[in-house]
Amino acid sequence: MPKTRILLTWLGQQDVLAEEKGVEGPVAAILASAEWPFDEVRILANNWLDRLEQYEGWLSKRMAGLKRPLKISFREAALESPIDYSGIYQVAREELDHLAANDVRITLNLTSGTPAMIATWLLLGKGVYGTELVQTSWQSGLSSIELPFDISLEYLHHQDGLLGQIASNAPDVDVHFDHIQTHSATMGETIALAKRIALRDIPVVIQGDSGTGKEVVATAIHQASVRASEPFVPVNCGAIPEGLVDSHLFGHVKGAFTGAVSNRKGVFDQAHGGTLFLDEVGELPLDAQAKLLRVLQEKEVMPVGASRAHKTDVRIIAATHRDLLAMVEAGDFREDLFYRLAVGLLSLPPLRSRQEDIPDLVRRLMEQLNQEARTQPGYKSKKISKNAINFICSQPWPGNIRELWNTLVRASVWSDGDCLERHHIEKAMIKRGPAVSHLGQRRDVSQGVDISKIVDETKVYYIKEALKLTAGQKVKAARLLGISNHQTLSNWINQLGISDTDY
Incomplete structure (x- = not known):
């Protein structure tokens, strides 16, 4: 038998x-x-x-x-x-x-x-x-x-x-990075380093512009690590209300403050055994940075209102679009915390610096888009023409991969055909105002300029960006913009006609 x-x-x-x-x-x-x-x-x-x-x-x-x-x-x-x-x-x-x-x-x-x-x-x-x-x-x-x-x-x-x-020496690390294909030498070096870092149980800082794929790389590092079977918990530090940072990170016990009607696990406990991804770590206030440093040093957390700390075991991957060393010099980020986090350090190049990757990236994004939209009523699977790809390659994409993805989604929704052409992409792109299109460029003063208008356009652009990054929290947005009083920011928002829907 x-x-x-x-x-x-x-x-x-x-x-x-x-x-x-x-x-x-x-x-x-x-x-x-x-x-x-x-x-x-x-x-x-x-x-x-x-x-x-x-x-x-x-x-x-x-x-x-x-x-x-x-x-x-x-x-x-x-x-x-x-x-x-x-x-x-x-x-x-x-x-x-x-x-x-x-x-x-x-x-x-x-x-x-x-x-x-x-x-x-x-x-x-x-x-x-x-x-x-x-x-x-x-x-x-x-x-x-x-x-x-x-x-x-x-x-x-x-x-x-x-x-x-x-x-x-685990042989299957590459499989977790296969979806991040690149022809760019700079990006190739970054991914090769990420693969090496993945197998070492060390904290990591990933730097790069918004939309460059920091969370994608962080997820790949986690999946290729010894902690792959444990949770991967992403946290947007810029979106945590300032008065709730401690509770969000470390948890709280029932009755610790008004509204604490039950015990709550913080993200450290949620990620126990796995990886905690601290996105936009540069937005944490200094007092929270000090407590984060203590957790990293002592490997234990103290929930708000608790009388005793308990052990925690997480790997930290932090990400930021800001220059943390410049923040250290300005006194906005703790130097000891920076060096505690930046044992592994990765820098993701912006899309404009890896033009050779764009054609393949566009095709992969189109495949993903078609896969995700296949069950939607009336959706037709779409291809993209060579002319459209060439046009995409000629654009700066300040929002990087995220902006490119959103543009392809809009173009696919607005197009009834089965192939996206250049005019579909042009129509779907966000039209940026003069303040954006001329950032870092000189205007021809000989033709006359309205400097008050330029100043207002610049204010509108940066205020919207700051509010987007901080999920509408004006205190944090004011800090990003170098404004000492958030009431001043509120006055500007009213004067410039910026509405809640703009961010």
Whole structure:
């Protein structure tokens, strides 16, 4: 009688997001592509526990559709962190002991989970239990792994060092950056550095203009890191109301202040074990910067109103469109916090500095747009002409990739045809006023200029930009604009006729 075939696997982020992304994910791909159908898949989950039922339903339906129905079972594995080698080893050993005792045929998935989890499968799967090892990728499909040696049990006594070494050399880092393709030498160097930084559990600062893709790179770093199976929590520091910064970052206890009707976790606790992405970190007030520095130094947080601090384990990736060193010199950003954060430092070039990337970027954005809009009533999938791409390449795109994306969306909505031409793009572009189009340029005074109008146009532009960055918070916007009193800013807004809808 043939042995029962069981796939034993950790649950990875790509598995959980498979349904909403319209892809299979590693676990489903292995189950669908294996030469012989599996009888059971045993999934170890240390995160996304609230989505297990949904994932089970989707996976079961997927396998039934392929006429490969199987038993799906889960084990919730409590781990201290993604690199909790001892915890990972204990869970893996217990599962393998149990399955081996039942004399089943075990296959281990080397694609899902953190590098530490995968390394543990390697050590136990080949060194102790003699299991089959498989991995899958969209480039190569399903493949079996044959190691040219046995891993002796004695190495398990030194698992921290071995697992750390294997994790540092994890072979699948590139897959998380594949969507950030580039022909630009500057961008290529930046992505190559990001890949190296991803595997080192260090804080990172990403600098770049608005819309250059800082969160995209931060997400790729997280997904390629040892914390990939844990939460990625993005926070826009510029949009946090100034009086609630401490509560938002560190949490609060019930009754800490008016309106605190229950305990609330801060973003540090929400990201525990994973990555906390602090976007626009330069907008944090100085007192919040001091508390953030303490958290980084002590690795513990004190919720507002609490009597005792508790430990936290997060990796910080901070991003800003501002020059933090210039802010340090001006006294607006703490020097000790800057050097604490900027262990890994990346600078993303603006789109105008990577013209050679624009044609491929436009095509990928169009593919994404067509995919996301395919279910909308009356939408026709669209291509984009060479003339339209050439026109796009000739534009400065001060809003970078974000502005380009929004322009393509508008053009696709306004066009009834199946191909976007140059005139569609021109019509969809935001028409910038003289203050924007002439920023950094000289005007011909010999033809006469209205200097009061130029000043007002400049004020309107920068006030709107500051209010957009701060989610309409006038105190923070005034600080960005170098205005000492936010009431002065309010007066300007009224005088210049700027409305709430403008930002």
